[in-house]
Amino acid sequence: MNAVSSMIDTEGLPAITAAEYAKFCEFFYRKTGIQYQVNKKYYVDRRIAERIQQTKSESFRDYFTMLRFEASGEELQVLINSLTVNETYFFREDYQFDALVTGILPALAKQKRRGDPIRIWSVPCSSGEEPYSIAINILERWDQSDSWNIEIHASDIDSKILAQARAGRFCERSVGRVSPQLLSKYFKPKIAGEYQICDELRSSIEFSLVNVVDPVQTRRYRDIDIVFCRNMLIYFDDAGRRETMEMFYECLAPGGFICLGHSESMSRMSSTFLPRKFKDVIVYQKPGEQE
Numbered sequence: 442m443n444a445v446s447s448m449i450d451t452e453g454l455p456a457i458t459a460a461e462y463a464k465f466c467e468f469f470y471r472k473t474g475i476q477y478q479v480n481k482k483y484y485v486d487r488r489i490a491e492r493i494q495q496t497k498s499e500s501f502r503d504y505f506t507m508l509r510f511e512a513s514g515e516e517l518q519v520l521i522n523s524l525t526v527n528e529t530y531f532f533r534e535d536y537q538f539d540a541l542v543t544g545i546l547p548a549l550a551k552q553k554r555r556g557d558p559i560r561i562w563s564v565p566c567s568s569g570e571e572p573y574s575i576a577i578n579i580l581e582r583w584d585q586s587d588s589w590n591i592e593i594h595a596s597d598i599d600s601k602i603l604a605q606a607r608a609g610r611f612c613e614r615s616v617g618r619v620s621p622q623l624l625s626k627y628f629k630p631k632i633a634g635e636y637q638i639c640d641e642l643r644s645s646i647e648f649s650l651v652n653v654v655d656p657v658q659t660r661r662y663r664d665i666d667i668v669f670c671r672n673m674l675i676y677f678d679d680a681g682r683r684e685t686m687e688m689f690y691e692c693l694a695p696g697g698f699i700c701l702g703h704s705e706s707m708s709r710m711s712s713t714f715l716p717r718k719f720k721d722v723i724v725y726q727k728p729g730e731q732e
Contacts, residue, residue: 474654542582544719566595569606596651609638672702686711695729
């Protein structure tokens with residue numbers, strides 16, 4: 442056993458050396474595209490140390506060997522669930538939902554034929570607030586919503602948070618920006634401090650476990666018309682961002698749109714998308730049919 446690896450920190454957890462941390466970060470980056478810097482060492486260390494204890498591994502080396510070679514990938518998924526950040530709420534960055542219903546959807550409707558589906562992909566969807574917000578905005582604010590077959594697909598790398606999204610149960614803070622009228626229309630009465638989204642909305646959204654750096658998992662997403670990918674790419678490095686944009690380019694239909702988070706800029710990631718402005722909102726479009 443590595444004597445340094447088996448040290449115990451002041452809280453009784455196995456200590457992780459700088460070399461072990463670097464080795465883990467390189468592995469996790471290859472598997473997920475997520476990059477952790479030195480300033481995140483304490484956050485990552487604690488979660489690895491907790492998994493070392495819970496799996497009864499004798500050291501980081503033993504745990505890391507199991508993590509790399511476990512055929513089922515179950516432990517990697519548990520660790521992913523532990524390390525990913527899920528901070529969201531209904532109608533977050535709602536200016537993009539305004540652009541969706543007043544600009545993007547009308548533009549798509551002009552270039553599509555009646556009967557064609559309109560496919561929307563929310564990635565990462567976290568606990569579901571974003572895809573449910575998309576659905577509510579379309580139903581409430583787009584006057585052509587009944588005339589189109591709209592598919593909403595939602596995915597995340599975290600299997601635990603996906604279970605929450607499918608269940609559709611939300612705390613008071615999560616629905617803080619939802620009006621009383623919409624709460625009564627789209628949510629069941631509050632029970633035990635939680636609001637549950639109505640069954641019709643829950644069943645209308647397809648939730649899937651997807652790692653965006655795995656081409657096998659993303660291959661089934663094709664002819665997507667709108668991608669909401671907000672605040673995921675801030676965790677990637679430049680190479681990872683460029684590769685992710687190439688993947689989205691392949692997934693999008695000609696003329697399809699992508700919405701990024703407010704702190705994310707396409708200019709450093711890809712030159713293949715065209716900026717489009719709807720009022721004061723900038724989104725990006727794959728070249729194809731224009732309005």
